[in-house]
Amino acid sequence: MSPANVLDRYYLAITFLVTTGYQLLGFAIAWTFQFDKITDFTGGSNFFILALLTLCLGNTYNARNIVASVFVMVWATRLAGFLLFRVLKTGSDTRFDDIRSHFFKFLAFWVGQIIWVWTASLPLIILNSPSVSAHSQPAFGTSKDITGIVLWSLGWAIESIADFQKFAHKSTKPPKDIPIQYGLWKYSRHPPYFGEILLWWGLWILTISPSTNNVGDLPQSTKSAQFGSVVGPLLTMIILIFGSGLPTAEKPTAKKFYEMSKDPEYPNAWTNYQEYLARTSILVPLPPSLYSRLPQFVKWGLGDWNIWKYEPEKDGQDV
Known part of the structure; x- marks a missing residue:
């Protein structure tokens, strides 16, 4: 069967409408009942919906489309499930304490989630659309396919393991004045962010594989659309580094x-944290013994910038 043409040959309109409708429904529920139980779950599950929808509409079940779609669905299922479990355990999400009761501020978060979900999904949306599936493609297993699969798998493993390790570490009720340095958290201050960035770049490489080979008959417009979907992994990386990731952590x-450290019970808390910063990479996992010896300009190149540093006299109560 041939792929279904719905509104446009890239599935941009239908996926945007579905994403907007789903997120606004989530906002209506969250606003009405003033709770955070479904906020992150709605974001993660939206990726699953778009992956399954475009795979079925595209009706092209070759290995590349199936693998890429399953990758997104597996990632979405784990993330949505984990975040739902976490918020059910904690009862609420402190990120929304200042905006939950403000209609337009709370709505702005959900609008941002619409943009992120749809944009991050673009590589897969275009791969599954008639613009690609209606044309012949190189056989699955090219070097780009393998590279994408390896990067996605590594990123997914890092993100998943790091989330589990942090949850397990907290359940042991560790000392409050010592930062987490368990498992992957010994090598990076934010391993889940690094893993997520890596897996989305891996997915993009996998999805653009048809446009990077001389085999097949993809038109130039389709190749341009596939390369243009780089905005997906770029936006995710920007959000995690400059938006809701590093700045909020x-x-x-x-x-x-x-x-x-002002509490007599934990006088060494600030010193412990300063030592932790000096030996632990902010994003890219590196051995502490190596990172602590790196010159400052190399650490800057790895993203450890002064804009993230807390200065008590300067920042005061503004954080």
Whole structure:
């Protein structure tokens, strides 16, 4: 059977409409009941819906389309399930404490989630669309396919293991004045972010494989669309580095340890945290013995910038 043409040959309109409708429904429920139980779950599950929808509409069940679609569905299922479990355990998400009761501020988060889900899904959306599936492609197993699979698998493993290790570590009730240095967290301050960035770049490489080979008859417009879908992994990387990732974790965590050090019970909290920063890479996992010896300009190249650093006298209560 041939692929179904729905609104446009790239499936851009139908996937945007589905994403918008699903997220606005989630917002309506979250706003009405003033809770956070479905916020992250709605984001993760939306990826699953788009992957399954475009695979079925595209009706092209070759190995590349199936593998790429399954990758997204596996990632979405694990992430949505984990985040739902976590928020059910904690009862609420502190990120929304200041905006949950403000209609437009809360809505802005959900609009941002619409943009992220749809944009990050673009590589897979275009791969499954008639613009690609209606044309012949190189056989699955090219060097680009293998590279994409390896990167995705490594990224997914890092993200999944790091989330589990942090949850397991917290369940042991460790000392409050010592930062987590268990498992992958010994080598990176934010291994889940690194893993997520890596897996989305791996998926993009896998999805553009048809456009990087001389085999097949893809038109230039389709090749341009596939290469243009690089905005997907780029946006995810930007969000994690400059948006809801590092900025919401670095300074607040540092402030917590600084404030804790004022408590007579935890006088070494700030010193422990400073030592932790000096030997632990901010994003890319590296052995502490190596990272601690790197010159500052190399650490800057790895993303450890001053904008993340908490300075008590300067930042005060603004974090």
